[in-house]
Amino acid sequence: MSRQPGVRSSMVFLPRERLSALMDHLRSEGYRCLGPVVRDGAIQFASLAQADEFPIGWRDRQEKGSYALQAAGDARMFAFANGPQGLKPWLFAPRETLWRVDGRKAALAFEPAEVEDARLAVIGARSCDLAAMAIQDRHFLGGERPDGAYAARREGLFVVAVNCTHASATCFCASTGDGPATRDGFDIALTELDDGFVAASGSERGARALADLGLASAGDVREAEARARVAAAGAAQTRALPGRDLQAALFANLMHPRWDEVAGRCLSCGNCALVCPTCFCHCEREEVSGDGTSAEHYREWDSCFSEGHASIHGRQVRPDIRSRYRQWLTHKLGSWHDQFGRSGCVGCGRCITWCPVGIDITEEAAAVCGAATP
Numbered sequence: 281m282s283r284q285p286g287v288r289s290s291m292v293f294l295p296r297e298r299l300s301a302l303m304d305h306l307r308s309e310g311y312r313c314l315g316p317v318v319r320d321g322a323i324q325f326a327s328l329a330q331a332d333e334f335p336i337g338w339r340d341r342q343e344k345g346s347y348a349l350q351a352a353g354d355a356r357m358f359a360f361a362n363g364p365q366g367l368k369p370w371l372f373a374p375r376e377t378l379w380r381v382d383g384r385k386a387a388l389a390f391e392p393a394e395v396e397d398a399r400l401a402v403i404g405a406r407s408c409d410l411a412a413m414a415i416q417d418r419h420f421l422g423g424e425r426p427d428g429a430y431a432a433r434r435e436g437l438f439v440v441a442v443n444c445t446h447a448s449a450t451c452f453c454a455s456t457g458d459g460p461a462t463r464d465g466f467d468i469a470l471t472e473l474d475d476g477f478v479a480a481s482g483s484e485r486g487a488r489a490l491a492d493l494g495l496a497s498a499g500d501v502r503e504a505e506a507r508a509r510v511a512a513a514g515a516a517q518t519r520a521l522p523g524r525d526l527q528a529a530l531f532a533n534l535m536h537p538r539w540d541e542v543a544g545r546c547l548s549c550g551n552c553a554l555v556c557p558t559c560f561c562h563c564e565r566e567e568v569s570g571d572g573t574s575a576e577h578y579r580e581w582d583s584c585f586s587e588g589h590a591s592i593h594g595r596q597v598r599p600d601i602r603s604r605y606r607q608w609l610t611h612k613l614g615s616w617h618d619q620f621g622r623s624g625c626v627g628c629g630r631c632i633t634w635c636p637v638g639i640d641i642t643e644e645a646a647a648v649c650g651a652a653t654p
């Protein structure tokens with residue numbers, strides 16, 4: 281029988297009540313555990329003290345511009361698609377100091393900022409999150425000068441991925457080739473069944489963690505059920521991009537009237553870029569202390585939609601929403617192919633859910649590109 285990525289041979293069964301033992305093992309190795317919890321009406325990543333903090337029995341309902349939770353009353357911990365965050369905020373901080381300068385010393389002293397708390401175990405990363413992390417790895421680590429803060433956090437990251445068994449109405453990772461099954465980038469991958477998890481290791485430290493728990497083989501029946509549930513999550517997706525490489529179609533349509541139409545709806549709020557797990561644009565600024573004796577140099581997430589990001593030498597190169605939205609979409613789905621050899625979209629659907637006016641990247645791409653080749 282063919283096997284799906286992320287649902288592998290030599291799999292073991294982790295009873296649901298033993299997930300806490302895995303967390304204990306990770307803590308004994310020095311990791312802080314992070315996982316999905318219900319917070320402020322959404323499922324978000326937060327520090328976890330115990331396994332009963334997972335969103336037990338919750339389902340998410342995602343549509344264009346809306347997100348809601350519903351109680352199902354069962355014991356499932358990961359029966360939802362995703363929340364507003366991927367792994368991005370934990371590796372590429374929304375705002376962080378890069379260096380400080382102290383002017384009270386005889387000579388100006390520049391000090392790089394320390395990266396605190398680098399050992400982090402994330403439990404519940406999805407296949408789209410891992411695909412996005414692979415892109416961000418290339419951006420932050422691939423050049424001649426790897427980003428120090430990102431590299432330190434990445435080095436200290438332990439990933440317990442969870443294969444998706446539920447798709448939301450905004451998911452379309454099957455069409456981008458990034459899900460719903462995990463392929464790589466994890467230490468352990470879990471697939472949730474009614475009574476626990478089929479678990480596979482993806483690294484030596486992941487294999488050690490599972491071996492320490494002394495788990496029994498998952499067996500053929502559970503493995504087959506795990507594969508079937510993940511396959512069903514992919515089959516349930518109702519959205520799709522019109523093709524995996526839209527670069528030529530997008531750049532052939534830079535004057536398409538759809539850009540004006542979407543500009544009439546877009547608020548240029550930047551939510552889509554903030555929730556996008558692959559967007560990496562940021563600005564860098566200085567902040568001087570009140571007494572003027574020291575300063576910090578920090579970076580902060582920015583996006584195609586801000587006035588500052590479109591300003592070069594005091595001149596606006598993207599003065600209107602039409603040009604800002606077009607920049608976002610043509611970069612994300614077009615010129616990323618030149619930079620990274622693939623599109624910048626992993627099909628997580630977050631930009632659709634969290635857009636306050638429900639602009640849908642799959643609809644906009646189809647409207648501009650027409651029937652592009654898959």
Ligand code: SF4
Pocket residue numbers: 552555556557558612624625626627628629630631632641
């Ligand atoms: S563009 Fe939208 S769907 Fe694609 S990865 Fe970013 S947030 Fe997810």
Ligand code: SF4
Pocket residue numbers: 545546547548549550551552553585634635636637638639
């Ligand atoms: S597409 Fe939606 S989320 Fe993105 S900037 Fe426009 S209004 Fe905001």
